[in-house]
Amino acid sequence: MIRPAVFTIPPHVAFVDALALGLLDRTRGDPMRLARATVLLPNRRAVRALTEAFVRLSDEGGLLLPRMTPIGDVDEDEAIGAFADTLAGGAELEPAVDDCKQRLMLVPLVKRYLELHDARERVTAVEALRLADELRRTLSQLQLEGVETKKLLDLDVGDLAGHWERTLRYIGIIAEAWPKILAEEGEIDGAARRNRLIESWTAQLIAEPPARMIVAAGMVATSPSVARLLRAVARLPDGLVVLPGLDTGMDDEEWKEIRYRTADGEAPGGPRQHDSEGHPQFSFRCLLHRMDVGRGEVEIWPYATPYDGPPERTHIVTRAMAPARFTDAWRDLDLGDDALAGVRLIEAATPGEEAQVIALALRQALEKPGKTAALVTPDRGLAxxxxxxxxxxxxxxxxxxxxxxxxxxxxxxxxxxxxxxxQQFAPAPLLALLKHPLVRMDGRLDWLERARTLDIALRGVRPPPGLDAVGARIEEAATEARSDEKKHRLRALSGWWLEVSAILDPLERLFANPQVSLPDLIDAMRSAAANLAGDELWRGPAGRALSELVQQLELHGHRLDPFDPPDAPGLLAAFFQEAAVRPPYGRHPRLSVYGLLEARLQRADLMILGGLNEGVWPALSQPDPWLAPAARAQLGLPGLERRIGLAAHDFVQAMGAPAVIATRSRRDAAAPTVASRFWLRLEALGGEKVTRESALLGIARALDAADGPPRYASRPAPRPPADLRPRSLSVTGAEKLKADPYSFYAERMLGLTKLQALDEDPTAAERGTFLHSVLEDWIKERPHDPDYLRIIAEKRLREWDHHPLMKALWAPRAMRAVEWAAEEMARWSAEGWRALKAEGKGRATLANGITLTGMADRIDVAAEGSLAIIDYKTGLPPSHAQLTGGYALQLGLLGWLAQNGHIPDVTAGDVAALRYWRLSGGNIAGKASDPLVFRRQEWTEPQAFITDCMRWLDELCAERLFGDAPFTAKLHPEYSTRYRDHDHLARVAEWLGRSE
Incomplete structure (x- = not known):
């Protein structure tokens, strides 16, 4: 019997370089032997890496490369490329089903199952797609592992829960029917096609061994069909199998401890599969069993390269990965002083700091000519x-x-x-779309100017849904604009919006339907995208990837059942997430970022292992929603821990580089993290021999650090000249000038007013505005009819039906407040008062030259001609301390304007009453209060209070408007809590409460 030609390249040896060197040496003197050879590799990335290795070794002249073919590892979503048609010896099979088509065909099947067996009323298309993807992986794994449908249907599920029994029965039916469904399409499952082609070529190799060299290299986790191929290759007259990182130095007892199970039953070693899958050698244990090769028959590949790391480190790292039962041998392990030379550990505080450290290490590597460096991490965010x-x-x-x-x-x-x-073109998503960098690259500045004007117009509470409502908001903003320049811009915006709404109208009509089909969605979106972004959308690698995906969705979209419009963004996001855009050539030639799969066979002078936290490297085990762990074990499928074992193998391989930096962060964005089990094992074994890097960490922290201790801003107190200070004042502005002069200065002199937020939730001010407008309309139209007040309120509340917060929470409160107002008005009328004026605007020039303005919510008149000033409040009215200290001037100043005839349609007369009406609508629907009564005692009279308010106003004007007193921020913080719009500008948090 031919001894199998199986070799392994240790982790400290650069795999592709050693492989290329060995193949060149074995074919030396016969260049055509290498050219005729076939090298089977796990994936396309390995093909590229080996090609580059041959190029590095061919400095002396030209070189005819062998045929390098990816055949796909069991856990890799790789097509098998040229292997399909050229190496299969003419085997004629149907084409493999397209991935996108397969996903869309499985979604309806999953949805039917969920609707039959799930109590939920509605299954979203997004959830069905997610489960269809999991089903696709499960079906592929069943195919790759050679599990027959009969075994799946005959599975013993007696100990499983009822839902698992139903799921297993369903997946058995699907597994049996799926090939027939594809056969009707003239296609075949990709995994099944791959297995048949591999089996066909394996049979040819056994029946007619080729004269040329056949090499299979780099396989780690392989399906039974690939294992049989490797078994055949290893026994060819000119065949080689080269494994990456098989531990030939492991103790035999430890090797036997790695237990596994196959679909045909338990293999020697016992049934405790879950105890061993996390071991880095577990995949090799399975592979060698399937190849019928003993570990002792595997030889070390006898070639070294200039890119190799120290072999002593490989021994230490592999010992660190020993099963728990063998870790007591660590005490007897002789670690030299240089055992872990070249390995540095860096523990950062945050992911941002970790990324900064890694970037510095990569940048530092470029200082040495020709030195290469690579970041290896499964964390794409870190990359x-x-x-x-x-x-x-x-x-x-x-x-x-x-x-x-x-x-x-x-x-x-x-x-x-x-x-x-x-979202029916709500302001925030609409503006995100219109301001997108790809929109209208031609004429971009004009377009952005219009979009920013629209931004201002849409500020505040969300308008009703739809494009027409946006146009109405623009018209409303134009009507309310105070300056002619702003009116002109908003009028011009209306014409621009007509063009935009015409582009978006087909999408609005499509999303108004109860159900949307995927082809209709893609067609409408492509039409709108063409009008908004033009050809810019389809340029570059990302544009081409989008174009290909759109074509696939249009071609196969009819396979998906119509879905609810709200599912559209999540459905598209799921498809867009799976489509990877590869970077173009022209990036830095000496720096790279590898995922674990990409790094498996590649090597750089400096390998940075980033993200070594539990849950990242290794990743958390993802449960299979279709097959219970017990069912997977019975079928001989890889367990949930298999990927942990592969991640451990990748860690060992990467640790073999000449120089290694391992990094982790102590916390992520949400919580503290736990160090990876690989990190902890290395620390436990290495102890003081492990070098902890601090220099790079210090540089990273210093890069963005402030110079010296923080310097806090002092309290602002601008002192502009008196002739530049305002000569007009509103009654509410007077209160602001008294309590927080800086807020008055910022608003009146700097012209800075706070912009409302987009999609702002209705605030107390919105509810106050609503109540004011209802009471105003009532007084103007039918003030003596309480029922009419309710009719007006109900009519106006219907305008808020599109806003759930207003409809569900505030509408009942508003109606309670309105009903209380009607009752209070009846009581007030019984005392002889009659509503005279609502929203009465007053204006007067004082003796000192200041123009005083104000608006009274309501002015009532008694039979003898005396007046009452009523102010509506949705919050708390001013306190007694504010009234007596001159910080609540509004009612007194409005009283002065009214009784002196400075409010149109209000005959001058003495003010006999001042009132606050608190319209809360809560447990206490409303409350009328007299500000001049404190603890049931009248502390002053209306005329005296009005006189005091005018005196306080004169003093305030003399000091703040005619004098040189500074506009100090938060001059009286206890009375300025409601003036917060300019706190950030005044940097209040930096100085409030601090000593100077």
Whole structure:
């Protein structure tokens, strides 16, 4: 019997370089032997890496490369490329079903199952797609592992819960019917096609061994069909199998401790599969069993390269990964002083700090000519942060994993378009769409100017849904604009909005339907996108990826049942997340970012292992929603811990580089983190031999650190010249000038007013405005009819039906307040008062030259001609201390304006009453209070209070408007809590409560 030719390359040896060197040495003297050879590799990235290794070794002249073919590892979503048609010996099979088509075909099947067996009334298309993707992976794994449908249907599920029994029965039916469904389409499942092609070629190799060299290299986790292929290759006359990182030095007892199970039953070692799957050698244990090769038959690949790391470190790291039962041997392990030389551990405080440290290490590597460095991490967020930091120094980082389409400008644009439509063009998503960088690249400045004007017009509470409501809000803003220039801009905006709404109208009509089909959605979105972004949307790698995906969705979208419009953004996001946009060539040639799969066979002079936290590296085990763990064990499928074992193997491989930096952060965005089990094992074994890096951490912290201790701002107190100070004052402005002069200064002299937020929740001010307008309309139209007040309120509340907060919470409170107002008005009328004027605006020039303005919520008149001033409050009225200290001047100053004839339609007369009406609508619907009564005692009379208010006003004007007193921020903080719009400008948090 031919001894199998199986080799392994230790982790400290650069795999692809050693492989290329060995193949060149074995074919030396016969260049055509190498050219005729076939090298089977796990994925396309390995093909590229081996090609580059051959190029590095061919400095002397040209070289005819062997045929390098990816065949796909069991846990890799890789097509098998040229292997499909050229190596299969003419095997004719149907084409593999397209991935997008397969996903869309499985969604209706999943949805039917959920509707039959789930109590929920509605199953979203997004949830059905997620479960369809999981079902697709499960079906592929069943195919790859060679599990027959009969075994799935005959599975013993007696000990499983009822829902697992139903799920297993359903997946058995699907597994049996799925090939027939695809056969009707003239296609075949990709995993099944791959298995058949591999089996066909394996049979050919056994029946007719080829004369050329066949090499299979780099396989880690393989399906039974690939294992049989490797078994055949290893026994060919000119065949080789080269494994990455098989531990040939492991103790035999420890090797036997790695237990596993196959679909045919338990393998030697016992049934405790879950105890061993997390071991880095578990996949090799399974593979060698399937290849019928003993570990002792595997030889060390006898080639070294200039890129190798120290072999002593490989021994230490592999010992650190020993099963728990063998860790007591660590006490007897002889660690030299240089055992972990070249390995540095860096523990950062936050993910941002970790990314900064990694970026510095990569940038530092570039200082040595020819030195290469790579970041290895499964955390794509960390990789993006590092790339952003390197961009500060003009270094473009090559991320081999690419970027999800949903994170590229074309992807975000399409998602913004869907989000705006599903939210019926509410202000925030609408403006996010119109301001997107891809929109109207030609004439961009004019377009942005219009979009910013629209932004201002839409500020405040969300308007009713729909494009027409946006146009109405623009018209309303134009009507209310105070300056002619602003009116002109808003009028011009109306014409621009007509063009925009015409572009978006088809989408609005589509989303108004109860159900939307995917082809109709894509067609409408593509039409709107073409009008908004034009050709810019389809340019570059991301644009091409979007174009391909859109074509696939249009071609196969009819497979998906119509769905509810709110599902559209999530559905598109799921498709965009799966589409990766690979970076173009031209990035930095000596720096790279690898995921664990990409780094498995590649090597750099400096390997940075980032994100070594539990849940990241290794990732958390993701449960299979279709097969229970017990069912997977019975079927011989990989357990949930298998990926942890592969992550452990990748860690060991990366630790073999000449120089290694391992990093982690002590917390993430949400909570403290736990160090990776690999990190903890290395620390436990290495002890004081582990070098902890501090220099890079110090530089990272110093980069963005402030110079010296923080310097706090002092309390602002601007002192403009008296001739520049205002000569007009409102009754509420007087209160602000008294309590917080800086807020008055910022608003009146600097012209800074706070912009309302987009989609702002209705505030107490909104409810106050509503109540004011209802009471105003009532007084103007039918003030003696309490029932009419209720009719007006109900009519106006219907305008808020589109806003759930107003409709559900505030509408009942508003009606209670209105009903209380009607009752109070009846009582007030019984005392002889009659409503005279609502929203009465007054204006007068005082003796000192100041123009005083104000508006009274309501003015009532008695039979003898005396007046009453009533002010509505939705919050608390001013306190007694505010009234007696001159910080609540409004009622007194309005009284002076009224009794001196400065309010139109109000005959001059003495003010006999001042009142606050608190319209809360809460447990106490409303309350009328007399500000001149304190603790049931009248502390002053209306005329005396009005006189005091005018005196306080004169003193205030003399000091603040005619004098040189500074406009000090928060001069009286106890009375200025309601003036907060300019606190950030005044940097109040920096000085309030601090000593100077």
């Amino acid at each position: 993006r942060r590092v790339a952003a930091h390197l961009a500060r120094w003009g270094v473009a980082l090559d991320d081999s994993a690419g970027v999800p389409l949903r994170q590229t400008p074309p992807g975000t644009f399409m998602l913004a378009l869907a989000e705006a439509a599903v």
